[in-house]
Amino acid sequence: MRISELVERSGVPLATIKYYLREGLLMPGEASSATQASYGEDHVQRLALIRALTGVVGLSIQKTAEVIRLIERPRTDLFLTLGAAIGTLPPYAEDVPGENPRDYPLARTVLARHGQIYDPDYPAVGQLDRALAAASAAGFPIDDDRLDHYNAHVRAIAEYDIAHIPDESAQSAIEYAVLGTALYEPVIVALRRLAHQDLARHRFIADTAGT
Amino acid sequence: MRISELVERSGVPLATIKYYLREGLLMPGEASSATQASYGEDHVQRLALIRALTGVVGLSIQKTAEVIRLIERPRTDLFLTLGAAIGTLPPYAEDVPGENPRDYPLARTVLARHGQIYDPDYPAVGQLDRALAAASAAGFPIDDDRLDHYNAHVRAIAEYDIAHIPDESAQSAIEYAVLGTALYEPVIVALRRLAHQDLARHRFIADTAGT
DNA sequence: AATTATGGATAGTATCAGTATCTAATACGA
C-alpha cells in the first residue's frame, strides 16, 4: 500500500509517520522509485506497537526505539534480552555520577525473604528498591506481610506468563517475553484499580446501609 | 525550620520548591514576616510525596496537584474520591470531541465475565479498555483464560488492600486508599518483572543444561 | 500537460518541568 493508505489504516498523521521513520522506529517501505515506496501489514502493526508503547505504556520515543531494536536484533538469549528490555521501562534509575557501586538494600531484603537471588544488575532490582523507598518516604511504607501477599500473587501471574511463552521460534518467544512484560502491565494495573473501586463500592454501600 | 533547611532535608533544589509552591503542590510555610516563613515535618513529607508521584509513579505536575487536592479536600465519600484519584492516573483517555457517549466494549465483556458491574464513568474502565485494545492492535491480544488468571490474583491483591484500610479517621482512610493505589503500583509491577527474570533464568539454565 | 502524491531535508511549535535572575525586605553576626 502507499503511504496515504498507511495513514488511513493506522490513524497516525503523515508527518508523525515520517518522524518515526527518521527516528528508526518504523522500518522504511520497499522503495520502487525515488518518490514511491510500498508498505505492508507489518507497517500497520508496527505503528500500533509504537502507539501502544508510547501511549499506553508511557515510554518515550527513545525507549520505544530501544525496545524495538531488542526484538529486531535480540541479545544472545532470552534472559539477557528480557533484562535489557526491563531496563528500558520506567521507573528509571538516575545514575548519580560517582556513586557507581550501587546497592539496593530494600530490594535485597525483600528478595532474600522470597528466596529469589539478588543481583543489582537486574534493572528491576533498582526499580523495586526505588518504588519501596518512594512509598516509605511518602509515609506509606510497605510491611513484610503485604509484600508477601503481593509477591505470592504476582509470582503466580508471572508463572502463567512464562508458562505460555510460545516455542515455535526463538524470535517469537523473545517478542512475547519483551512485549508481554510491557504491554500487559497496564492491563494488570487497570484490573487492580477496578477491583479497588468494586470493593470500595461494596464497602461504601454496606456502610451506608448500616447507618 | 527555614527554607534552606527544608532544601537540605528534602534534597529538592530551592528553585524547584518555589515552583511547587507556585503550582500549589506544596503548602506555604507559616509566614512570620515579609521575608520569612517556617516549615515543618509535613513539608518534608509532602515533598517526598511529590517526588514519589512525579518520579516513580510518573504523574505530571498537574496530575500530582489533582491527587494532592483530593486528599486535602476529599469528595463526599471514599468511593467517589477513589474514582477521582484513579482518573488522574495514566493511561489517560483522550477526549475525542464529538464522541461523547463513550462505550468500552472490551472492558464491558471482561467485567461481565468476572461479575463486576460495568460503569463507563469509572475511569479505570476506559483505562482497561485502552490497555486491552493496545495489546491487541500491537499483535498480543489477551485471551479470556489469561484475563481470568490475572484477575483472580489481582483481585486477591486488591482485597488485601481494601481489608487493610485504616479506620481511625475518614481522612487517613482516604489517604491510604488514594496513595496506596498509586504508590504501590510500581512495586507490584517491579515484582512481576523480577519474577519474570527469575523464572526466565531458571528456564534458561534448564535449557542450557539440557543442551 | 496539469495536477497530485511522495520522499527527504529542514525548520518551527507547544508543552512541560524546572532554573535563573531580580528586587525589596528582613534576619543575624560582629
Next chain:
DNA sequence: TCGTATTAGATACTGATACTATCCATAATT
C-alpha cells in the same frame, strides 16, 4: 548598628520532547 546573608515573590529564561509544517525535486496519475 553596620554589613552581609537570606528570604519571599515576581518574572524571565532554558532544555528536552514529540511532534508539525514547509519546501523542493521527482514521479505518478488523470
